[in-house]
Amino acid sequence: MKLRSPFLFITAFLLIVVSATLCFKSDDSDFISAREIIVMRNIGHKILLSSGDSSSRVLPVNKTGDNQYHIRFESSFQFTPDSIVKIIRQGVERSQLPSDYIVNVVECQKNQVVYGFAVLKTEKTDVVACKGRKQPEGCYSIKITFRRSTLNTLSKDYYVGAGGGLTALLLIFAGLRINSRQKRTSGRPLKSLSGTSRFISIGSYKFYKDNHYLEYGNERIELSDKESKVLYILAGKQNTLIERAELQKVWEDEGIIVGRSLDMFISKLRKKLENDPSVRLLNVHGKGYKIEVNEGLTG
Incomplete structure (x- = not known):
């Protein structure tokens, strides 16, 4: 029409x-x-x-x-x-x-x-x-x-x-x-895009690193380049603590240290993962972060 x-x-x-x-x-x-x-x-x-x-x-x-x-x-x-x-x-x-x-x-x-x-x-x-x-x-x-x-x-x-x-x-x-x-x-239909690249499962989410987005049911959640890089490190070792120093390597090539950049990107990712109650992005104070997936809550 x-x-x-x-x-x-x-x-x-x-x-x-x-x-x-x-x-x-x-x-x-x-x-x-x-x-x-x-x-x-x-x-x-x-x-x-x-x-x-x-x-x-x-x-x-x-x-x-x-x-x-x-x-x-x-x-x-x-x-x-x-x-x-x-x-x-x-x-x-x-x-x-x-x-x-x-x-x-x-x-x-x-x-x-x-x-x-x-x-x-x-x-x-x-x-x-x-x-x-x-x-x-x-x-x-x-x-x-x-x-x-x-x-x-x-x-x-x-x-x-x-x-x-x-x-x-x-x-x-x-x-x-x-x-x-x-x-x-x-x-831009999700099904045709989903079939063009491999994804990482995070609870009920599908994470397409190369295409910079998360898929949750029929919803597509866009990610920036750095959000994808940080999430890739966390998603590769789910339920395991990742030290801050390892995550901050995302900024190494720029030759600068921005103290709150990592915390800001973690906050953005936490909001984008909040649809699935089985997935939590946790801050271990003074040590680092980890993605915790409770398989029993996954829908």
Whole structure:
């Protein structure tokens, strides 16, 4: 049965475009984190150069919280607060990072803050102390904490709104009673796809690693590339504890360590596996994760 109204067709098309655009943007947080880590490494590189060190390494940068980065160095060095302030200011401004941030220089052995300053552009005030006082050579690391703008929260509300728009789109299609052939064409039938690749059983789920999706009954649950890689490691050793270090190898090729990335992906996978009560994705505190499958509950 064809669409009866050009207006409904245009509305449906626009909703598809908006929903597709938001889907592509849903993983922007990982891209932003990776970009910011590169900026942090460049800041560390320039700090070493300013101290006369052009050969030792900036160690992998840790993202220790939603808004904090930890820059570590291979060798000891000395610094003047003036150069630290200037280098970080330039790096933040040129990279269009949040304009409000606090910097602490931490002495490694005693884990004490030996120097710090704050730049608070939104409050039109900076707190920069002890400029011009050269610090002795030692093992230091730098922690930079950003204050995120409220614009970041708007994207979440917008995403929820788009979900409502997608629901409206589904209601339009249901109301127009599009025939089963049109539904199968737009929905890419699961049976034909399922037969093209091997899957791993996880309770009542079928996991297609190469095609990046889970199949639960007639429902298809899409997975990102990294979600598939993490789930592949867990699903290969069901009912067995997998250490965090083994799961974090998924990020090794990128040369960065993002502290909460693994926890975020585990949380996403746990939601996508919640339909089957026989399957639980468990966190063993301080050790790792495991997929626990209770065969007696499998339907």
